Amino acid sequence: MKLLQIDGGDKPVILLFGLGLIGGAVDRALRLRFGARGVEFPYDWHDAPRRRAQADAIAAALPPRLPVALVWAGGQSGFGSDQAQMRQETALVEELIRMAQALRRDRPVDFHMISSAGGLFESQTHCSSATRPRPLRAYGAGKLAQEQALARAEGLDRRHVYRPSSVYGATRSKRVGLVAALVANGLTGRTTRIFGNPNTLRDYVLADDIGHYIARRIAAPEDRAEMQVLLLARGRPASVFEVIERVRERVERPLLLQFDPHPSNMQDMSFLPSALPADWQATSLVAGISRIATMARSGLA
Amino acid sequence: MSEISKIQGIMVSIVVPVYCGSDYLTPLAEALDGLRRQWQQQQTPFFLAEAIFVDDAAIDDSAARIEALARRHDWIVPLHLSRNFGQHPATIVGILHSSGDWVVTMDEDLQHRPEVITQMLRCAVLERADIVYANPVSAVHGAAIRDLTSRSFKRLMQWLTDNPNLPSFNSFRLIRGPVARAAASVCSHDTYLDITLGWFTQSIRAIRVEMKDERYMRTGRSGYSLRSLLSHAWRMIFSSQIKLLRIGAVLGLTAMAISVLASVYFLAVKLFYPADIQVQGWTSLFLAMMFFGGLSAFMLGIVLQYLSSLVLKVHGKPTFFTIDRSGDNAVRQWFETAPDLPR
Numbered sequence: 001m002k003l004l005q006i007d008g009g010d011k012p013v014i015l016l017f018g019l020g021l022i023g024g025a026v027d028r029a030l031r032l033r034f035g036a037r038g039v040e041f042p043y044d045w046h047d048a049p050r051r052r053a054q055a056d057a058i059a060a061a062l063p064p065r066l067p068v069a070l071v072w073a074g075g076q077s078g079f080g081s082d083q084a085q086m087r088q089e090t091a092l093v094e095e096l097i098r099m100a101q102a103l104r105r106d107r108p109v110d111f112h113m114i115s116s117a118g119g120l121f122e123s124q125t126h127c128s129s130a131t132r133p134r135p136l137r138a139y140g141a142g143k144l145a146q147e148q149a150l151a152r153a154e155g156l157d158r159r160h161v162y163r164p165s166s167v168y169g170a171t172r173s174k175r176v177g178l179v180a181a182l183v184a185n186g187l188t189g190r191t192t193r194i195f196g197n198p199n200t201l202r203d204y205v206l207a208d209d210i211g212h213y214i215a216r217r218i219a220a221p222e223d224r225a226e227m228q229v230l231l232l233a234r235g236r237p238a239s240v241f242e243v244i245e246r247v248r249e250r251v252e253r254p255l256l257l258q259f260d261p262h263p264s265n266m267q268d269m270s271f272l273p274s275a276l277p278a279d280w281q282a283t284s285l286v287a288g289i290s291r292i293a294t295m296a297r298s299g300l301a
Numbered sequence: 302m303s304e305i306s307k308i309q310g311i312m313v314s315i316v317v318p319v320y321c322g323s324d325y326l327t328p329l330a331e332a333l334d335g336l337r338r339q340w341q342q343q344q345t346p347f348f349l350a351e352a353i354f355v356d357d358a359a360i361d362d363s364a365a366r367i368e369a370l371a372r373r374h375d376w377i378v379p380l381h382l383s384r385n386f387g388q389h390p391a392t393i394v395g396i397l398h399s400s401g402d403w404v405v406t407m408d409e410d411l412q413h414r415p416e417v418i419t420q421m422l423r424c425a426v427l428e429r430a431d432i433v434y435a436n437p438v439s440a441v442h443g444a445a446i447r448d449l450t451s452r453s454f455k456r457l458m459q460w461l462t463d464n465p466n467l468p469s470f471n472s473f474r475l476i477r478g479p480v481a482r483a484a485a486s487v488c489s490h491d492t493y494l495d496i497t498l499g500w501f502t503q504s505i506r507a508i509r510v511e512m513k514d515e516r517y518m519r520t521g522r523s524g525y526s527l528r529s530l531l532s533h534a535w536r537m538i539f540s541s542q543i544k545l546l547r548i549g550a551v552l553g554l555t556a557m558a559i560s561v562l563a564s565v566y567f568l569a570v571k572l573f574y575p576a577d578i579q580v581q582g583w584t585s586l587f588l589a590m591m592f593f594g595g596l597s598a599f600m601l602g603i604v605l606q607y608l609s610s611l612v613l614k615v616h617g618k619p620t621f622f623t624i625d626r627s628g629d630n631a632v633r634q635w636f637e638t639a640p641d642l643p644r
């Protein structure tokens with residue numbers, strides 16, 4: 001985890017749990033846009049006693065009186081996680097909620113949770129702000145349980161749940177999405193295995209857009225202290241076929257592809273623009289792919 | 302059909318490019334809303350999920366009208382293009398923003414009546430089609446010269462491009478969602494959308510419906526100017542493999558063959574009946590010109606064919622495309638058992 005501090009005034013101290021694709025983007029945005037300085041702290045997801053000691057060390061390192069924004073952008077789970085894995089992750093989230101509640105005794109504390117629109121709305125298209133989540137697998141049910149745990153939490157100030165759709169971005173981690181995999185494999189001449197079919201519809205959103213948006217809400221929080229659920233998608237679906245075409249144009253090399261004949265992740269998903277927050281702006285797919293390709297070419301991803 | 306359709310039903314997206322149709326937008330939105338409600342009342346297995354209005358830098362107050370409609374109906378999606386790109390690019394943008402199992406493209410001026418969509422869908426699922434065009438039963442513009450010009454132009458283009466579906470081309474289309482989005486994905490600024498759609502499917506049908514260009518008949522103004530029609534023609538030619546290229550190559554090859562045969566014949570005449578040749582040197586000169594002219598035409602034809610293949614590749618002509626039509630079953634069953642629907 002990372003403790004970040006924005007210089008000046010009574011800006012919140014940020015406790016960022018999870019430095020994956022989205023957590024990394026939030027970290028980058030806080031540092032580059034808001035001049036935050038960060039210190040990494042160990043936080044062992046698998047060893048509870050050690051984790052408690054580490055949480056105490058983190059609490060001790062907090063500057064006095066300053067507000068805290070706790071960001072949960074972590075998780076070991078993925079779309080294929082089973083119920084036991086999701087229960088374990090939800091228990092970790094509940095632990096962080098309790099940690100936030102404990103910190104709230106002597107300072108304001110906001111909680112920012114990254115959930116998953118993909119898990120919650122799998123197989124639902126044209127989702128509007130009134131559409132209710134209908135998870136189909138343990139991953140989605142687990143994410144919903146985590147959101148409900150935050151909704152039940154008392155004593156906290158602002159509670160924000162972000163539901164990003166299919167996130168893509170430059171990352172060095174092993175869990176890369178379709179776009180990053182196509183770009184990286186296209187540039188190196190490797191075969192990309194696709195677990196959907198060419199007609200599968202998804203709403204692809206750039207991790208950096210999410211990072212900037214969340215960082216802005218952390219650094220300049222709204223006055224109203226209430227639970228907000230924010231859908232972070234583009235409101236413009238794209239088929240796998242279109243993504244392949246766009247990557248082929250940007251990479252300018254033949255793409256070697258292998259489609260899974262029995263894809264486990266081929267459900268369509270789409271969101272209406274009217275369901276998105278008014279102050280949210282997403283990069284176009286073409287511009288996003290260009291950015292990933294440029295970073296991959298320059299060795300940054 | 303994706304799994305989603307089994308749960309949610311078949312979703313239909315409407316795409317409407319708008320350039321100067323401000324007066325028609327509210328009635329069109331009401332007509333679409335009426336169709337939505339009608340389908341809901343009839344408990345059809347298909348739903349009108351969204352209507353995407355693409356403001357192609359409209360010259361009237363369409364942009365504001367679209368925004369107002371989008372505020373009133375959450376199923377209307379407003380899109381505004383940064384400049385006027387033309388009808389096909391606007392349609393392509395709309396298709397790329399759609400996520401319906403079927404996509405309907407239609408003009409904004411009510412020439413294309415929304416109630417026809419049910420008939421188009423019926424035709425598509427019963428005849429296992431991927432694209433259904435709505436064609437007018439009679440002259441659209443009520444102006445003989447204009448309708449004759451339109452028909453003649455389509456016939457000429459059909460002959461030039463060897464595309465049997467070309468006379469059916471119309472901006473009122475029902476397209477299977479994956480086909481529509483795949484075609485829209487590969488379209489460049491100069492590609493003709495209907496030609497591209499034909500790269501992804503041959504299962505194309507047309508139905509005849511009553512269609513009148515009320516705007517043209519009332520005001521004498523059409524949504525299409527002469528310039529835009531020429532632009533359409535140019536894009537159609539540029540997106541197709543033109544038969545003339547093949548004809549040129551074949552003519553060149555034929556001229557070469559004739560020149561070789563004639564050379565043999567005249568050589569024999571020269572050897573065995575030299576007195577028959579009145580003018581010395583003319584025959585050999587003519588045959589040499591014919592041979593090399595034919596060779597040049599043939600080689601040029603081949604080069605142009607290569608170039609044409611490259612252009613089509615750049616335009617995104619696919620090597621293959623897979624499609625799943627299994628989702629039509631529920632809709633087909635419904636149409637077969639629904640007694641009181643338009644046929």
